[in-house]
Amino acid sequence: MRPTALKGSAKHRPGYHAIVLGVGFVVGGFLTQFARMFLPAGAVKEFLTTGVTPSIGALPIDLIIIKFAVGPIALDVSLLSLVGVLAAYLIARSLF
Known part of the structure; x- marks a missing residue:
């Protein structure tokens, strides 16, 4: 039996996928901010730039010697940010 070559994303490590994501x-964030600044007010601007923003509150960390808090951390996901992810995936797939 001949070993089959890996196809598609199976040949890449998880780090590669994290970097592409x-x-x-x-890139999608830049597209969203660009659209928010330069598109005229209207339905198209609202549709492309409205996003969901899940967030995690402040996370206190106590290491006995030092105490600090990380956060809050939020991720703004809009349609244009998903377009950026799709574009990065397609470009990475064509290059590698």
């Missing part, structure tokens, strides 16, 4: 959200 991160780059996609950053």
